[in-house]
Amino acid sequence: MPLISARDLTHTYPGGVTALRGLSLELEPGIIGFVGANGAGKSTFIKILLGLLTPTSGDVSVFGLDARTRGLEIRQMVGYMPEHDCLPPDLTATEFVAHMGRISGLPRAAARERAAEMLRHVGLYEERYRPIGGYSTGMKQRVKLAQSLVHDPRLLLLDEPTNGLDPAGREEMLELIRRTGREFGIAVMVCSHLLGEIERVSDFLVAIDAGQLKSAAALHTFTGDQQLLAVEVDEGIDQLVARLTTVGITARVDQGMVLLPLSDERPYDAVRDAAADLGLALVRMERRRNTLQDLFRAPTHATTEEAHVARA
Amino acid sequence: MSLAPDAVAGVIYDIGYRKYEGARLGRGYAFRTLYVHSLRSAFGLGRGGRALWIPWMLFAFICFPSAVSVAASAFTGGMANLMSYDDVFAFVSLVIALFSAAQAPELVSRDQQYRVLPLYFSRPLPAREYAGAKLLAMWTAVVILVLTPLLILLVGRLAMGADFVAAVKAESKYFLPILATPLVAALGIGTPALALASLVQRRWLATAAAFGFFFITVPIAGILTEILEGDAQRYAVLINPIFAVGGAILALFGAKADGVLKDATEHPELYGLTVAALAVISIAILAWRYRRMTV
Numbered sequence: 001m002p003l004i005s006a007r008d009l010t011h012t013y014p015g016g017v018t019a020l021r022g023l024s025l026e027l028e029p030g031i032i033g034f035v036g037a038n039g040a041g042k043s044t045f046i047k048i049l050l051g052l053l054t055p056t057s058g059d060v061s062v063f064g065l066d067a068r069t070r071g072l073e074i075r076q077m078v079g080y081m082p083e084h085d086c087l088p089p090d091l092t093a094t095e096f097v098a099h100m101g102r103i104s105g106l107p108r109a110a111a112r113e114r115a116a117e118m119l120r121h122v123g124l125y126e127e128r129y130r131p132i133g134g135y136s137t138g139m140k141q142r143v144k145l146a147q148s149l150v151h152d153p154r155l156l157l158l159d160e161p162t163n164g165l166d167p168a169g170r171e172e173m174l175e176l177i178r179r180t181g182r183e184f185g186i187a188v189m190v191c192s193h194l195l196g197e198i199e200r201v202s203d204f205l206v207a208i209d210a211g212q213l214k215s216a217a218a219l220h221t222f223t224g225d226q227q228l229l230a231v232e233v234d235e236g237i238d239q240l241v242a243r244l245t246t247v248g249i250t251a252r253v254d255q256g257m258v259l260l261p262l263s264d265e266r267p268y269d270a271v272r273d274a275a276a277d278l279g280l281a282l283v284r285m286e287r288r289r290n291t292l293q294d295l296f297r298a299p300t301h302a303t304t305e306e307a308h309v310a311r312a
Numbered sequence: 313m314s315l316a317p318d319a320v321a322g323v324i325y326d327i328g329y330r331k332y333e334g335a336r337l338g339r340g341y342a343f344r345t346l347y348v349h350s351l352r353s354a355f356g357l358g359r360g361g362r363a364l365w366i367p368w369m370l371f372a373f374i375c376f377p378s379a380v381s382v383a384a385s386a387f388t389g390g391m392a393n394l395m396s397y398d399d400v401f402a403f404v405s406l407v408i409a410l411f412s413a414a415q416a417p418e419l420v421s422r423d424q425q426y427r428v429l430p431l432y433f434s435r436p437l438p439a440r441e442y443a444g445a446k447l448l449a450m451w452t453a454v455v456i457l458v459l460t461p462l463l464i465l466l467v468g469r470l471a472m473g474a475d476f477v478a479a480v481k482a483e484s485k486y487f488l489p490i491l492a493t494p495l496v497a498a499l500g501i502g503t504p505a506l507a508l509a510s511l512v513q514r515r516w517l518a519t520a521a522a523f524g525f526f527f528i529t530v531p532i533a534g535i536l537t538e539i540l541e542g543d544a545q546r547y548a549v550l551i552n553p554i555f556a557v558g559g560a561i562l563a564l565f566g567a568k569a570d571g572v573l574k575d576a577t578e579h580p581e582l583y584g585l586t587v588a589a590l591a592v593i594s595i596a597i598l599a600w601r602y603r604r605m606t607v
Contacts, residue, residue, distance in 0.1 A: 080434035152332035
């Protein structure tokens with residue numbers, strides 16, 4: 001049974017804005033990175049998963065429960081951290097997180113105990129007895145994470161969790177997310193428009209754009225055969241590519257660099273031989289991993305080739 | 313999964329994540345929790361010292377007239393007459409309205425202002441139950457406010473009677489109106505205050521809106537009763553919710569009044585219906601407001 005399953009999910013708001021267009025995906029537990037630009041439909045998808053928004057058409061389920069009819073049961077097992085500020089300034093973190101735990105169904109004593117535990121987990125100690133109004137942005141983000149964890153959910157939905165944090169704060173938040181997913185054994189869906197951040201914590205990546213699925217795959221499939229050899233020559237790029245093709249290596253050109261897939265040691269020798277034979281000045285050779293940004297920018301072969309043609 | 317070396321050698325006070333295996337209570341519990349939390353915040357409890365000032369000061373004002381009346385009567389050995397039950401609301405109605413205008417935003421506006429609502433709605437608490445718990449808390453707060461001065465008076469009367477049993481008997485005809493008065497006030501003043509506050513995110517603006525509704529209609533009703541004649545004059549006073557509630561309460565005690573409410577005992581149904589209509593319209597506004605909130 002998949003954790004989250006959506007089929008042909010479409011949602012059009014009453015105003016006429018279509019946020020999701022036929023989104024279909026199946027997600028298994030783990031840390032799921034959900035990437036998309038602002039307005040791509042991430043928040044709409046979260047609201048549909050929580051059963052707070054009924055999709056215009058299509059099927060959607062969480063833990064195998066239909067989100068359209070069993071939102072209440074789903075919400076019992078889901079923790080949600082919104083993108084925006086959501087904390088009352090005049091309560092202390094302990095009181096607020098415990099209160100939210102009770103709203104999720106935890107008896108008073110258990111809610112207090114878990115609130116204290118979760119705040120310790122996210123790294124708030126003595127500060128938790130002070131009103132939230134005096135907290136820094138980083139501390140507030142931690143409280144937001146703690147309130148989403150207090151009822152021990154099976155799935156966490158985090159909407160832009162690193163929003164407004166400085167670089168050190170971002171690192172710490174990402175580490176917390178990693179721990180939550182790996183050590184606590186809670187499935188996590190992290191929504192972000194920052195691919196670079198998300199790729200560091202996720203097992204699985206989903207990219208959406210304008211309400212449509214752009215790509216979805218486990219992260220190791222991206223990194224597995226994406227080792228590349230980048231070669232820079234003074235001139236004669238096309239000659240080099242043609243020469244490599246004759247020995248059975250398909251190279252492509254990107255920003256003045258020749259890129260070859262690096263599955264074994266063979267390309268090194270091939271490049272050396274080709275450069276020597278053609279008398280090219282080899283400026284540099286480096287191993288490189290295809291960044292995910294590249295993958296999402298040019299997800300299909302068609303567009304890669306178009307780019308090729310355009311440059312040639 | 314094997315632990316990373318630093319996790320083993322490092323922080324020993326980190327006990328790791330513990331699953332929660334205990335009971336998970338249902339929606340009724342979430343409703344009760346929110347109700348109690350909201351009732352406490354209506355009286356500024358759990359919000360630090362500064363939040364206590366306004367509600368408790370107003371509460372003291374509300375208890376003051378009947379407490380003074382009882383004290384004066386006790387001092388003079390019964391020479392000074394105790395105020396009558398139906399007088400109490402006339403004395404405290406403005407403070408009750410002030411309290412409602414000041415504290416209703418504490419219940420609903422602040423959750424909107426600080427955007428806490430998504431945290432509630434992403435939990436097993438439907439928006440209509442959120443609104444229900446808030447309304448019940450508002451009603452309870454007003455009931456406490458209106459009932460307390462009446463009880464002070466009742467206790468005073470019972471204590472001062474020469475024969476306790478006889479005193480209970482004498483006062484027993486007021487028991488029902490004493491219990492009904494706070495409910496009428498809650499419906500006619502608490503409900504519109506909460507509905508108005510739910511429409512406004514900023515607390516002080518919400519207070520101003522409710523305050524305006526309760527107090528700007530006072531002179532309007534006064535002027536209209538002056539310039540209008542016949543039936544229209546009779547209805548004009550109902551524009552103000554405090555007058556409507558006051559009239560309905562006078563009718564409950566079967567008391568006669570002069571001034572703007574002189575009509576109340578003759579046409580109690582008019583006042584009763586106005587209070588009911590106020591409550592129904594306010595509840596409809598709340599329902600509409602929180603149906604839209606979910607999305």
